[in-house]
Amino acid sequence: MAVCVAVIGKDNSPLYIGGVGNDTSTDNELSRQWLVHTALDALEERLATTNSNNTATNTNTSRTDLRDLYLGLLYSTDTHKIYGYVTNTRIKLVLVTSSTSPSGSNIRDAEVRTALRRLHALYADAICNPFHLPGEQITSQKFDKQVKNIMLNNV
């Protein structure tokens, strides 16, 4: 379903970018990075607006707002759709689906949401590794494998 999943740190530095593509050439990798990188603007803006909304409205709504980490569709291009998800610690999870592939074209919002939730769980597991330094790139092979699973299985 997804072609690319990225974990982006608090300071917008890439922590993990994994993708399933037809080829693993650098071009493909680069284009994925472009996609995710350009999504950051929209992501940040959305965070900023929800924040300001939170402050404006009463605490009740803010709590519900906080609970919803899923940001939905960030933007879409001719070929891809980019969804965002932000953890409470401002770790950004980005999921890119391909709108050209049959599986990705008519994906439902709920599917993306669950996929990102699972990704969040995986991320939490990965950084529970005592040898992992927060802020460093995630190099765990297990994480990589599981993320790839999410991307492939969840068709």
Add this chain to the structure above:
Amino acid sequence: MRSSVSYILSHAPGESVMSHPDYAQHAQHHACLLVLVKGVGGMLKNFNKLWERIQRVNNIKVTDSSGQVRDIWVRYVRDYPVENNDWGDFQTHRRLLGLITLSKFNNQVELNEVCRVHESLKVKYSNTLYDSRAFMFGPVSNMKKPEQEPESYSLYDDDNTHKNGSSLGDKNSLPSEQTDSLSSTDSFPQSVSSNSSYPTQEEHFTTPSNFKTHAMFYGENDPIPDLEQNVADLINSLFWVVESKRLERSREKLEKVSLLLAPFEKKDFIGLDMDTRNSKKRCMGRITKNLADLTLQAGLVPESLSLYHSSAEILKAVNDWLWLAAAKEGLCAASAIILYPNLRSSTPLQRNASLQESSPYKAKALSLFQPSIDPFRKFKTSSPLRTPKTSSPVNPCELTPTSSESIETSSRQSETDNADSESLASSSDIEYQCPKSYLASELPSIPKQIPSQINIQYLLNPDDIAPKYRKAIIHYSKYQNAGIIETEACFKAARIAVEQNNSLNASSFLQNVIFINLTLSEQEKIQRFDTLAELYKEIGFLRKAAFCQRLAATRQVSPNNPNPDWQQCYYLMLHSFPGHKLSLDPNYVIQHQVGWPALQIQLLQELVVASRRMGHPALATRHMTFLLQTMWPHLSKQEHKDLAIQLQALSAQCEGGPVPLVLETGEVIPPANLTHVPQCTWFTPRPLPPARAPHLIKSKTQNCPFIFTPIHFGTLERNAKKNEGKMEYLWVEDDICEVQLKLTNPLPFELKVSNMRLLTSGIVFESIPETIILPPDSPTTVNLHGTPKEVGELQILGYSTHTLGVKSNCRLKNMPTPHKFPASYIIEVIPSLPTITIETTVTPSGNVSVSSSENVGSTTNISLYNGESTDCTIRITNTSNVAIEYLDLAIQSNMDNQLQSKIFQYSNDDIQSQLPIAPNDMATIAIKLYGEADFLDLGGVGGENLFPNSLTSNYPSRVGSPVPNAQNSLPTQGSNQHTSLSSGLIPNRTSGSFRSTNSHTTSWSAPISVMPPSRGRPVESQLIIRYSGGTSKEIHCRQSTLQINLELLPSVSITHWDVLPAEIPSQLYLVLDVTNLTSEEMDFHYAPSKHILIESKESCRVPVPLDRCPFNTTHDKAIEEGSEITESKSTNTGSSTNSLELMCSEHITNNTELRWHLMQSDISGRASVKGITLSQAMMDIVRMSPLNWEVSVNSQCIKPQEEYNCSAGECLSLGVAVWNHLNRPLHKLCLSVQFYQDYNNGVLSYKLDNRVATAGNNKVVLKTLAESAKAYHECTVVFLTPGEYKIDIQCSTTELIIEDAVTKEENSLIQTCTGEVSHVWRFIPPVAISVTD
């Protein structure tokens, strides 16, 4: 946002598709009158200035006929595609209403051409053009107005209301001139050009007769004060046309209106029944929408709102989506205009701003937009202009002003030759035209006007604008042919969203632009991306903007692009830096390390390619350097290598230097310095080498009793410590200094780094360039040198390199993080000090001559025989430019000072007298070296003998015969222990108790143990020369060290010694056993006239005649030694004996002159018996006796060494007389005469009871012997058996003890005589008597 029913009504792109999007459009442009400003003819120098001035007249206020002040806004464009003009019915603001030409001409031909172009432009836009102005710039200033056809006739004759009321000066002047010129010129351009000849008539230009425009003439450099006035006039006239159109439209009967069409719609309505209710409603809605547009343009914004609203209502009912969308957009635009009035005013401000970077519009309008449109325009100009108009009759019901114009035009043209679209346009508005009314002029009010109360009822909320716009865009999207309109609408909506500060809305509008499928030229696509980028930037989506810019950049040079523009590509890439979190400053990038490295690397690589392709190799080199420098940690080893090789190739074309590059746009590319190639892991300035290092002349006075204390009083010192990078040592002006660094070449090939220098600030520093070749991956130590040229503080900031064709200034503060360097090293530079060369020559031996260069601790090796002396000459040459004004010599060695000063002898005054030493001058210091040694060999004899060096054990001696077994019987016993110890024992054999009590006795002979004389001893010493000069001579000096290795070879050694009384009582013989320790034969001089040859390694005994030590001197000395000793003399004889011994030893040393001469090598030297030790017995011989003896046998005085012969049984009368030579009386003297036989084997026999008979006392006690008094004693002796006899005559004193017990002197007499003897004087030599039968 896209409509799901896309393209339902769309057709294949037809001829009338508007295909030139205007990305610069704003919502407020809906309310603007469109005016084209064009330069024709030759390029005007001040065109841009004029363009700006014109742009400033973008808003005028007109009082309309009802007295209401209208706010009229104008939008000026430099270019406008005719096709877009066709959409004027759809949205009236797309109509080009006015034309201004700015033209330059030099002669009549050019003037004609300019006029022709102006007219052709009028024709081109004839459908919509209402009025035009031509500003002509002739060759001469203050030129007369050229003759001109009265264009105002054609224009204003028809208006005929205001002909004479024209307020403009030139208008007035025109007719008058016209009268003059008319006669001469009713000509056509060709004829005029031929007629007018320059030199004579250059001020008389005539416009061609068909030039019917209101023209203004100026000299090229005239200030043109009335430019704004004229432009305002034009706008005023335009307004009235629009106003008239509006009124006309508003009075149309709604039932009879014709259907307005968008250009592409024409085909859709063919054959449709126009009389249906639906269709009528559609017509009505469209007309209302058109009216709303006009109302908006005419400055009645609130009125337009309600019109838009009602039209939207109508159109919605008939599902006319396209026009519904337009109505909604209009509503939004009008609302935006009311809600955000600053949108209108801010735009011209931005345009006028001179800051190019901050004003996206300007940059686009001038640099990007214009050239991209031009080629396209040329392509299009050939298309017939009137075709759409000629086709207008196809719709018979169409009664739009444009069509009516064209129809009228054609009819008019047939009637009159000077027919003009403008005139036609104005002709239809006669009633409302009032040129006098522009600006503030009063007018008779025309009572026919829209109700003045503003209907804000339909004003949209700010929050509603975006959804409304969105709806409009969705409606637009249903028509493929309306793609451009949709695109523009998106941009407009986005701009409003930007104004509302709603970034997400803006981004969604912008995102929508991407999906609009337009057949655009590459240039337009690029422009689209560029505009997107601009807007993204405005809403702070820098990454998105960067992405769009990069896309635009790649489009610029894509293979599809017929004319790739690398320069544009380059600039677009460069401007996408902020979005990639890159900065042009490499240090910033390195420090912050933000952004995504993979993308940054890609971008930089593309940038390098772009700059290379656009023909700017310096930039390519710079960016490649930047890439290597900033992305170093993110690149793999292989990439390092590849990029380095690429950089080398690039820099071969243009070398990179550490200077900022300035682009044509005024941007500055700061220098990028390679600090990773080579990597510096170590950087320290070095102190000067020891020989050249400055020292303080006076060492810091220690005001603290401790050598080290962690407590520092005073904060100043503590602060100084904290000063990081401040070096503790000093550098000297004009002296070569050194910085050491360790470089590593991280690349897998050999790296040549040339021209390495130090970067400094502060004082002037001359750095010496260095070139090195670094092997891959191995740290290399490099020393950089330089010379400070001034005095003060020198800051070392880093170093510069030239490698891979790039010059870099590597500053320490910018060094990559793993190596921590202080920002700079600060070194104090003191005024220059002299330098010297030292040359050493040792004269006598001649063979040692070491020339030492300035700094190396040079070594001079000299070997000397003990006792030999030689001269050493040290020549100091001043090699600097500073005179030496201070010179100080010091010697440091492992010897104690006393010995040292004996070996090295020099005159300090001599040195000082040679100062100052001028530059290149020389000074000579003579040092005398003497092989000082102790010649007495004490260590040579070991063992049992207590007196190893006194000859007693081996040789007969009358004095030195203290045989151990005779201890008790000998009167000398009392002083026995003392003498034996001090004379014979090697210090290390003495007991500890002895040393503790009498340590000062041995102190002077300490070197003895250090230097055994029998073998060669090395003496290492350093000659320290401290010198200074120049201005800092008071504080600092330099120090040179000269190592002198002295080898002292053994020459002679005195193994044993003894003293013998000489024949004369005033003399004695010092008997020495001298050993020649050299390998040569030695001539040994021991007395002025006596010498002896000693074979190598042979030993000889020599007697040295000496005067006895005068008693007085010893005594005086004893007094001199201190009262302590004289006082203690009474209690402690030991100490007095010691001081006496010292005196005696000194006496002997001073009076013995021993010289030796090596026969073969002709070396001579001296020897001394310094440090000789004497036993008590010896001392008695050495010392002049205090008692003078006169011994007579049978009244015959006995000479020393004389043997007296007598026969056995003969009676001898032995008389002994004693004089006291002391200057004090002696008490309790015991004079004794004793006979003994010397067996000459060391055994003395005192048992002569049956061989000698004596008559008289052989022991007398003298109570007192006054000074200079004489005591005489006589006894008779008879030798009974023949033999050799000796008489031991001695006088002993028991004075000290007796003095204690004066009262019982009688009792103690005998005791003292036998027992406690304090001192004994003997008559030496003992009297020998041989008795014969």
